[in-house]
Amino acid sequence: MSTEEKKPTNPIEPLLRMERMPHIWCPGCGIGTTVNCFARALEDTKTDLDKTALVSGIGCTGRVAGYLKLDSFHTTHGRPIPFATGLKLANPKLNVVVYSGDGDLFAIGGNHFIHAARRNIDILVICVNNYTYGMTGGQLTPTTPYSAIASTAPYGNFEKTFNLPYLAESCGAAFVARWTSYHVRQTAKCMAEALGKKGFRFIEIISPCPTLYQRRNKLGDGLAFMKYLKENSVRKDDAQTKDVGLDFQGEITVGKFVDREMPTFLDDMNRRLSETMGDKYEKYEGIKTKI
Amino acid sequence: MTNKMITADPKGVLTGSHYLDGDHACCEGALAAGCRFVAGYPITPSTEVVERFSARCPQVGGMFIQMEDEIASSIAIYGGVWAGAKAMTVTSGPGFSLMMEHIGLGVMLETPCVFVNVQRGGPSTGLPTLPGQADMMQARWGSHGDYEIIALSPNSPQEAFDLTIEAFNLSEQYRVPVMMMLDECVGHMTEKVIIPKAEEIKIYPRRFTKAKPGEYLPYKPGPDMVPDLVKVGDGHRFHITGLTHDERGYPVMNHICQDQLVRRLMDKINKNADKITHLEEDGTEGAECVVVSYGITSRIAARAIDMARAEGLKVGHIQCKVVWPFPAKRILELVPKVKSFVMPEMNMGQVVLELERIVKGQAQVSLVPHAGGMVHEPEVILQAIKQSLK
Amino acid sequence: MSKAPTEIRIGGFGGQGVILSGIIIGKAFSIYDGKHATLTQAFGPEARGSACSAQVILSAEPVLYPYVAKPDTLVVMSQEAYTKFSPDLKKDGVLLYEEDLVQPDDTIKGIKSYSIPATRFAEELGRKLVLNIVMVGFFSAISNLLSEKAAKKAITASVPKGTEELNLKAFKKGYEYGKKLVARSS
Incomplete structure (x- = not known):
């Protein structure tokens, strides 16, 4: 009989930088759950991991890039999308994924989101929306629901809240979906589907922040929030994005709202330049100049 | 390397x-x-x-x-x-x-x-x-x-x-x-x-690593303090961050790593400053006054120097094609030999601060400022040269 | 030419090809005659519309100070440009102007002035737009600074493809007219 005991291993371990564990996320935080979903989606789709780049901004979700064993970039606050745009345009053969939080992508980085969606840059943007800035102590973000307490909205938020799927669709995104960190299978499946598509793809994942958002709003622990997500999520794949806005502790519409094929930035560029330059134009497929 | x-x-x-x-x-x-x-x-x-x-x-x-x-x-x-x-x-x-x-x-x-x-x-x-x-x-x-x-x-x-x-x-x-x-x-x-x-x-071609995937450390410096590069898609699965980081590119939040990293980032430029420096010199040997300039102002300075020389003044010229790092070594060589440095800039005195810092009062340093919108009049620089040699 | 640089200002209204005529003169002198020419132009809203200009310094030596304050030669293709720029002309400078578009007053003394019906010439060639090239030809003849060969090369290299012939004809028109004027006045 062997004296060695087999250690139980997480099946996604090969995808993680295990030497960096334990991670920095709090108990009950949903970000790790979404990373699990993403790792499964990469496996399920047999995505070439050597050709996949992950770009994060700053914040709790911004740390995702540091834990996944991919070519990964932890950039500046709000700017993962333009960094990813540069990667994708210089080498269109890469799968480029942006993984960041609601504050990073939609407050400081909002303009970049708008324009990358408008141009239909061929990247997947995953936003973990926990309604708050976790890393800096629970301040108001553009997605904080009306009346929710934040450290910079001690009397409750009175600003209007961003409806992210509606924003994404109206800016021209090719694929728009929302799930929650309770829906692990659906989230993984949705990520896998999005990985197989072309164009600007956006997935919002509603996720708990027990340490700050829930504590300050007296919403219980991580488990209590999971219960809320379970009981209040309604799947409506054909929902109009204008109708999927979020209220404080209200119903959460989940599902795939937009899935359309459209020429990407590079498709448009190649078509236009071929039309106007004719034979003089060689189709752009990435920078080949030897450096 | x-x-x-x-x-x-x-x-x-x-x-x-x-x-x-x-x-x-x-x-x-x-x-x-x-x-x-x-x-x-x-x-x-x-x-x-x-x-x-x-x-x-x-x-x-x-x-x-x-x-x-x-x-x-x-x-x-x-x-x-x-x-x-x-x-x-x-x-x-x-x-x-x-x-x-x-x-x-x-x-x-x-x-x-x-x-x-x-x-x-x-x-x-x-x-x-x-x-x-x-x-x-x-x-x-x-x-x-x-x-x-x-x-x-x-x-x-x-x-x-x-x-x-x-x-x-x-x-x-x-x-x-x-x-x-x-x-x-x-x-x-x-x-x-x-x-x-x-x-x-x-x-100068990009210095791509020769390390195999799994062996590459993004911030392991070479003997010249500069690490080798990679590109995405080559299988290295590297991580880089704007946070203070170790040779692996992983964040390390302490003063020791900070000290090592910041020193290296500065040293790789500072300790190679003499190699990076690019000057154009004219008549600095035997000059009593050396005009230090850069950019468009160097042309106006050259005109002023021509005028000064026509009046018999011994004036040299250093045009800094590389402004940062500032050519401290060359300036220090000239300090004991000259009476004055004159620095015209199309600003109210910026790079001249570095010149003054290096000269340390061992020669006169005269700024010829200009708020911008137009280049200097050569006569103004000429006057500053004359004044500095009085 | 003497060692002293020659400073030229060309003025007209937007759309007349003022800048292009400056570029052709500078290009001819520096690239094809192998000397030095520095061209500057005013930018911004104040430079658009009624009185735009290009300044060229032609010199045997590299040009140091790049701007023109008191030009030796002023070429004007509009009344407004004349009004705006003529007070800066050097006391013994040379004025070249389009005679149907510019009516010089008598206030400037000591200068030499030459005029040309460049618009009419351009119209005779079928394109009013080549007025600026007629003026380049006129300038070349009067100033004697550019070689004819260099000016023609610069025109061919600078004008839109397919219009080279027309522009060279425009140059010839201005050049010959200028040469005749010079011959008559000497």
Whole structure:
């Protein structure tokens, strides 16, 4: 009989930088759950991991890039999308994924989101929306629901809240979906589907922040929030994005709202330049100049 | 390890004599240097650089994207670089201010690239169509934290071409964003530009690692303090971050790692300053007064020096083609030999502070300031030379 | 030519090809005659519309100070440009003007002035747009600074493809007219 005991291993371990564990996320935080979903989606789709780049901004979700064993970039606050745009345009053969939080992508980085969606840059943007800035102590973000307490909205938020799927669709995104960190299978499946598509793809994942958002709003622990997500999520794949806005502790519409094929930035560029330059134009497929 | 120089890719080299303005010449310099990725946002007086690139890049297999702002432009180029391209961004005045955060990121990630700033009068919107040299300290210190930077300043369209190639070479050699500091006068001035044959243009090739996947450490420096590079998609599965990091590129939040990293980032420039320095000297041997200048002001200074010499004064000239790092060694050699240094700048006194710091009161240092909007009158510089020799 | 640089200002209204005529003169002198020419122009809203200008310094030696304050030669193609720029002309300078578009007053003394019906010539060639090239030809003849060969090369290299012939004819028209004027006045 062997004296060695087999250690139980997480099946996604090969995808993680295990030497960096334990991670920095709090108990009950949903970000790790979404990373699990993403790792499964990469496996399920047999995505070439050597050709996949992950770009994060700053914040709790911004740390995702540091834990996944991919070519990964932890950039500046709000700017993962333009960094990813540069990667994708210089080498269109890469799968480029942006993984960041609601504050990073939609407050400081909002303009970049708008324009990358408008141009239909061929990247997947995953936003973990926990309604708050976790890393800096629970301040108001553009997605904080009306009346929710934040450290910079001690009397409750009175600003209007961003409806992210509606924003994404109206800016021209090719694929728009929302799930929650309770829906692990659906989230993984949705990520896998999005990985197989072309164009600007956006997935919002509603996720708990027990340490700050829930504590300050007296919403219980991580488990209590999971219960809320379970009981209040309604799947409506054909929902109009204008109708999927979020209220404080209200119903959460989940599902795939937009899935359309459209020429990407590079498709448009190649078509236009071929039309106007004719034979003089060689189709752009990435920078080949030897450096 | 320093790399062997290679020759330019002929596809990007427009060999011949051209009548070009400084902005267009700068673009051709970038193309000759192998730059194929430009992200920019239009702003006077630098727009012509990106206009030309947008027209030229489909002819050479390049990529141009006009981003939504300068913040986006200044990080999109890093995506281009890490994907394996040579890249630059181009701006002026307010746009340069918006790019400051990413200059710091470029320093921290050790991303080779070029930032072109065609300087105009400031602060704020200032004088969009008129020249200034008042961003020199911003180029040096503009991003938060301690770091060293390389900045070049051309005085003609020809130098805009030549020095842009040099800027790319320095950025690759030292893995640092290099500032190409034109001004509106040089940017919009048209003169003869001779573009040599591709085989006559020396290019410092990117130092890609020879390490196998799994062995590569993104921030393990070579003997010259500079680490080797990779590109995305080569299987290294590396991580890089703007946080203070170790050789693996992983964040380490303590003072020991901070000290090692910041010292190396500064030393790789400081300790190589003499190699990076690029001066043009004229009549400094035996001079009683040495005029120190850079950019367009060096031409006005040269006119003033001609006038001074005609009056029998012993005046020398140092034109700093590389302004940062400042040529401290050469200045120190001259300090015991001269009576005075005169420094005209199209600002109220920026680089002169560095000159004063080096001279330490051992010779007279006279600033000839100018708020911008117009170059100096040579007579004003002449007066300063005379005054300093009294 | 003497060692002293010659400073030229060309003025007209937007759309007349003022800058292009400056570029052709500079290109001819520096690239094809192998000397030095520095061209500057005013930018910004104040430079658009009624009175735009290009300044060229032609010199045997590299040009140091790039701007023109008191030009030796002023070429004007509009009344407004004349009004705006003529007070800066050097005391013994040379004025070249389009005679149907510019009515000089008598206030400037000591200068030499030459006029040409460039618009009519351009119209005779079928394109009013080549007025600026007629003026380049006129300038070349009067100033004697550019070689005819260099000027023609610079025109061919600078004008839109397919219009080279027309522009060279325009140059010839201005050049011959200028030469005749010079011959008559000497």
